[in-house]
Amino acid sequence: MREESGRATAGLRRRDVLRAGAAGAAIGTAGLPGLAQAQAQAQAQGRGRIAFANGSAFDTMDPHATFDVGRVAYRLNLYDGLMRWLDNPPKIEPWLAESYTVSEDGKRYVFKLRQGVKFHDGSDLTADDVVYSMERILSIGKPVTALFTPLMDRGSTKALDRYTVEFNLKSASAIFIATLHDLYVVNSALVKRNERNGDWGQEWLSRNDAGSGSYVLQRFDPARGFLARRYNQHFLGPAGLEEIDFRYVAEVNSRVLGLIRGDFQGTDPYMPQDQIARLQADPNMNVMEAESTRLFYATFHHQRPPFTDLNFRKAVSHCFDYDGWINNILGGSVVRNTQVIPNPMWGAPKDVAGYTYDIDKAKWYLQRVQVPLREITVAGMIGYEQSMQAAALLQNGLARAGVQSKLLNEPFPVVSNKFRDPAQMYDMLFLWRSTYYADPHNWAGEMLHSNRRGNGNNGYYSNPEVDRLLDQALATPDQARRAPLYEQVARIAAEDAAALCVHNGKWYGPFRKNVQGVRFCPIGDGQEMRWLRIT
Template sequence: MEIRITRRQTGALALGTLLTAAGRARAADPSTFLNGAQMPMNLDPHQVFDVPMQGVMLNAYDNLYRYENDPPEIVPWLADGHTVSDDGLLWEFRLRPGIRFHDGSEMTAVDVVYSFRRVLGLGMAPAGAFLPILKPDKVTAPEPLLVRFQLEKPYAPFFAAIPIVSIVNPRAIQAHEQIGPNGTDWAKSWLASNAAGSGAYRIDPASYTPLERLDMTIFEDHFYGWKDNPKPVRRIAFRPTKETSTRVLALLNGTLDCTDNNLPTDQVARINASKNAVVIKDTNMRTFIVRMNNRKPPFDNLNARRAFAHAFNYEGFINDILGGYATRDPTPLPDTLWGYPKGAKGYDYDLVKAKAYFDKALAEGAPMKRAIEIHVQSENEQSVQSAQLFQSDLASIGANVKIIGDTWGNMITNAVKPETAPDMWVHWVSTYFVDPENWVGQMYDSQFHGTWKASSYYSNPEVDVLLRTARGLTRQEERAPLYEQATRQIMADCPDIWVYNSMQLQGYSRRVKGRRFCTVGAGAEMRWVTLEA
């Protein structure tokens, strides 16, 4: 029998097929966490170390020590303890026995040695804290479960930086290493799309498309065990969304379990009003700064810098633009960190004072009326808004400021020389390790000139001495007063404008329970999370 289908019937059939599933609400998979946060540039934790990487490294890899809780505490993780010599040069970490990598092989001290040597050999972001004080051959494994570090000079932040390094499995990596004239390439191309970890979740390399998608599945044999979370997430599906609007809609309709951790404040009420989702607010240690290039006039003049510092509308920016979701921090240090100068007042928003300093600087010959550029990250709304607010207030005291849209890549490139660093630029400083060194140490010690963190090119020998002395001591109670003193001096010199300490806003599905926040990982560690039906 011949069946004849007319064109109209074919069309109806196609439309029917298309809409068959229409109107179906997505039944949330009870064991899959759909993660809408940004993905890192690649999957190698020894090449990339930034906020998006935390979602990969804290779940797929482990560290000797790890930051947990809020406020952050450094706790033993792969290591069950450590010792340090009195002179602060010799550090030893003892590994827990029986830890297994995802391929089933047992972790030993040799693997930890390989991991640190790989970090130092690649010399990329996570290496920054170690390169000045640690040589690859000074990381050794005297016993199967004992790792020894012999530092070149005392460096107290060494311990605080230990959680930066993920321990990788050399047996998985070495087969892919290419040996060239400069030695091994450490298989950096391979590990950028693959995995060699021991973490609570196992990366599925086949699912990976850079910056688009990645799946991880639970690792039942994780050394920490799962007793503290009997109903863990079985699968983490990274599905980053590029647009805030889509991200929020996806959270609201249940096709995502979380947004990124940079949610615009104008979305908070909308999400909280929904049945499906809620915004979780966490105070983190991410400071917001307007940099001034202290080598370029007029910013080589103290009164000019103070004029600018008094012209920023701190409260207006925090309350009106950020909806109050930040805390005013007048110092370069997060206000929850040890070493913070208690009672520090900082600069307030006062256009009368600003004008007075402006006139003083002008009288001293500073070119206060020249066109000054402030560079912002075009794709970041908050960065642009801060500059617009600042521009209007500065205009009222006679300063001529131009806002230049830029990218992060360009700005850090230009910031490495005082001649090319912008007059002013806006950025945040995140928590890479919990130590004042991460902020004042690396931002204002003149030995770091040439890095974006020290791009105000501030130089004060007295501050250098304080910071270097603090870095060489091992006891926190001895270091804290030195950082306090240095910070007060830096504030008096006013090299930058310190605005606020961030509040992390992240939208979560209401089915997500048990999340633990720690400022270092930005709450990205998933092993504590359960999904309610």
């Protein structure tokens, strides 16, 4: 079997990877700090400390237990993966990997690991740890499990030698490299010593650290957050801050006031536009802005009447005041997104008109609903003000159309647990689909494919034609051939009223001005702390 090497660059087609290899270009560490840079960073390391206010609670420290942006900070800062998404526009770069090769059929990937990488307990990170980490992900049945189970079976990952690992896919996949950011590698020997009754160490790892990342866990309290200290033996050299303190602060006002007072040096951007404007007006604040790919939408529960009826879904879609939301409540800071793929992403169709706020149309569709109507539950997420505001705005439109509804707001850890159970999942939920990998499948595939129901497809949507098109897109390495397939999926989903798509947003990163070096990437939302320093 002939294998070739190529540079790991976001959006690169597999045949381009093979061509690059044929030309002798190895997949290396382009985009990462070189040795001289790492040494300079180490010499310039400060004793700074950052307290970061997070709107979502940290209920676990297990890197394989969560797959969301709200709790991404501990995964990014305590653990490393084979690849990492960096910067904006995002680029996928080798991280623990030095290089990799891909077979001609696109099903076999062989990675060479960096040598000399140490876990936080001083032991070597080897291919056995990568194999164990993938096996653990595939076995424990958490949200990230569903990212990899369509691609590979348990037992298909092999350690060829101490620093070489082989992945054998069920079929060629255009997104495999893109997903490896989320293969966080754990210290297999340490976790195995703490396994109980075959639990893969889940109970122990939920409150302990088995990583090799830039920071070492010092304290974890689900009610408060986590504290971590710089790991000076990290393979890229010491990070710029000595300590990072991520605190759970549910109320937006408390996060903003704490930032203004200097109790916090940074906070997440999930807040109303008036609070962003308040911070922008403060001379001690630096509110960074960046284009992003983050879809705000609401789920429909497709397995529960009356949402099983297309006419009801279309009626509800006409009850949301999109213009009032974007122009009045959010002050024009976001852009209408009429379908499931963010507008700036390739594969997003430009001809989907979408739904408008039209109560007369809503009533017209309601008259054609063939199932009994009832009071529906519209949910928002505590700590995410826009989610709760949008739920309230929709309730107003539903009332005008004659649809009874009630609001229910719950914290994200509760919400995420309900995703996986159709009996517990809400009738509707306002949330974001963030960028976990920079590919249209991150939205269309994860939100719509029937094999992702309960793990991304949180509305339990199913359409055989959509599944067929998505499978075809995954098996196609050429971006130019994949793009029209995703466009077709987005059009079908819009006509199906698969979800209530609202807007694509910007990233607003609020930090105090003495925080320098913030390196925003849509994957991770700018919460990787190793680049930061306090001046």
